[in-house]
């Protein structure tokens with residue numbers, strides 16, 4: 170099946186803002202996490218069937234310091250402090266992958282910043298094998 174894409178700008182954003190000032194994002198923008206511990210973006214990801222899957226988080230980090238985040242699925246942290254290292258520029262986007270177990274139907278996936286720097290800029294999450302191909306923007 171084709172991988173499903175969930176744009177961060179359409180997700181629930183707590184302590185962050187939608188921006189579009191750095192090119193290369195997909196959709197209409199990306200989320201700039203506020204520089205704070207606990208800022209998060211929460212997605213509702215629909216799985217056709219229960220089972221293992223891969224979440225691909227497309228992000229940019231124009232600094233040289235990791236922007237770690239906890240990734241949780243349905244309230245349980247499945248990847249603690251995933252690094253989200255520097256991508257060289259805010260216009261360079263990279264994929265971070267997390268293997269997860271999803272239930273059939275709606276799954277709540279949250280990516281929460283764990284340091285005072287906040288999260289990276291987050292473009293989207295893709296669910297499913299394959300991970301999709303970034304299409305970019307002007």
Ligand code: GCU
Pocket residue numbers: 191201202204259286287288289290
């Ligand atoms: C810069 C950059 C933002 C980024 C921010 C940060 O302001 O333009 O896109 O989110 O740094 O450090 O988080």
